[in-house]
Amino acid sequence: MGPRVQLPPEIQLAQRLAGNEQVTRDRAVRxxxxxxxxxxxxxEGGFTHDELLKVWKGLFYCMWMQDKPLLQEELGRTISQLVHAFQTTEAQHLFLQTFWQTMNREWPGIDRLRLDKFYMLMRMVLREALTALRTQGWDERQTEQLLELLTTEILHPDSEAPNGVKSHFIEIFLEELTKVGAHELTADQNLRLIEPFCTIAAQTQDSLVLHNIAQGIFETIVEQAPLAIEELMNELEEEELSEEEELSEEEALSEEEAQEPGVLSRESPKGSVCRAQRPLDKQAEDDDEDSASPVLQFDYKAVADRLFEMASRQDTPPQNRKRLYKVVRKSVAHFQMGGPSSEIALGGPSLGGRPRPHPSRRPCVSGRHAKEALGSDLSPGSTRKRRRRRAGGDPAVPRERPGGHGGRGAPRRQRRPRVGAKAKMAGCQEPKAKRKRTPEGQK
Incomplete structure (x- = not known):
């Protein structure tokens, strides 16, 4: 009997991760x-691409074997947080790349009863990837590398990602980005993060991907605009209130210092109702803040201009151009003609790195696709004047009727009977007029 072959540690871990016993699988994950x-x-260490593919195959079947919903959520969180165990950014990106490649390879074999757990796993892995990016301070270089990885493995037409993976990724991207970076990201950073979707929407030949990006990314941004404006206004009001409170506290301190020692303080005793009411109000305000979900801030004019620029290129397919122009018209109409906060759009720097409201303006439209993009703004009167000029007539000179005074012209309007006048009906006799009685002396 020959010596037993020692398997690599990655294969040993993968076999234990896919074991039948839950205790064995949990121990293998640790x-x-x-x-x-x-x-x-x-x-000199680190993993190769093939080694991480073997590890992810074991993790995939570890998730496959877990049936209880609560344990599925806990296991998905544990697996997704493995990205933070890698000490270098290159190793983290390789770990994420092999995850999406594993999902693309194994997706056709997932039955409908197990789809939800893998949808949840994709959501958690994307969230932890964005969290790792946040810990690095949203570095531009790291952001570009992550976006390039996601575009290559999922969104690009040459990728092997099935439609289910693409659709779910597009659906959850803004949601997870909002949860991770809504309080930190600026409008310029958010525009940079959705740049791959703008490029793919202008180039893809897949109508399903185009529809999902337009609806799940761009239209969602436009629909969330009133909430973003309201959140920004609330922040400005809170800062004003905090400044007023600081001023009032300073005035109160100065008054206390100026008071004489014998004067009693105006502050209510500790057991009074007024003193106990303040923490309750503060707690209610905290509950309201927790219930309000954060919203990503965008420079909506910059988003519309970017979409119009991508749609106006000559190599953009007509179907994509038409769909992007529709989004541009919707965003412009939302801030110019409709919406509860249509007087302002977001753009420019603001407090905390966020955009400040400014009067909305229609994006600059020029070129041969301008009429198709924004439509005609001519009024009916100006259209009639143009038609007259083309026909050779002068709109300033009044035109005479074709028949003159005695000829046949346009039929005259019939006079309407006066209000209260008695209508004469055919077949009815009119009452005789009453004769006036004259005095006998005047006969």
Missing amino acids: KLRKYIVARTQRA
Whole structure:
């Protein structure tokens, strides 16, 4: 009997991750995390592409074997947080790349009863990837690398991603980005993060991808605009209130210092109702803040201009151009003609790196596709004047009737009977007029 072949640690971990016993799988997940930390700490260490594919195959079937919903959520959170165990950014991106490649490869074999757990796993992995980007301060270079990875593996027409993976990724991208970076990202950073969707929407030949991007990304941004404006106004009001409170506290301190020692303080005693009421109000305000969901801030004019620029290119397919122009018209109409806050749009710097409201303006439209993009703004009167000029007539000179005074012209309007006048009906006799009685002396 020959010596037993020692399998690589990645294959051993993958076999244990796909085991039948839950205790074995949980223990394998914990060992995998320790193994990742220990191996990526070394300068010459790290994982290869094939090794991480084997690890993800074991993690995939580890999720496959978990049936209870609460345990599925806990396992999905544990698996997605493995990205933070890698010590280098390159290793993290390789881990994410092999995850999406594994999902693309295994997606056709997932039955409908197990779809929800893998939808949840994709959502959690995307959230942790954005969280890792936030810990690096939303670095531009790291952001570009992550967006390029996601575009290559999911959105690009040459990728092997099935329609289910593409559609779900487009649906959850803005939601997870809002949860992770709504309080930190500026309008310029948000525009940079949706740049791949603008490019794919202008180039793709897949009508399903185009529809999902237009509806799940661009139209969602336009629909959330009133909420973003309201949130920005609330922040400005809160800052004004905080400044007023600081001023009032300073005035109160100055008054207390100026008071004589014998004067009693105006502050209510500790057991009074007024003193106990303040924490309740503060707690109610905190509850309201927790219930209000954050919204991503965008420079909506810049978004409309970017979409119009991508749609106006000569290599853009007509179907894509028409769909993008529809989004541009909708965004412009939302801020110019409709919406509860149509007088303002967001743009420019503001407090905390957010955009400040300014009067909305229609994006600059020029070129041969301008009429198709924004439609005609001519009034009916100006249209009639143009038709007369083309026919050779002068709109300033009044035109005479064709028949003159005695000829046949346009039929005259019939006079309407006066209000209260008695209508004469055929077949009815009119009452005789009453004769006036004259005095006998005048006969």
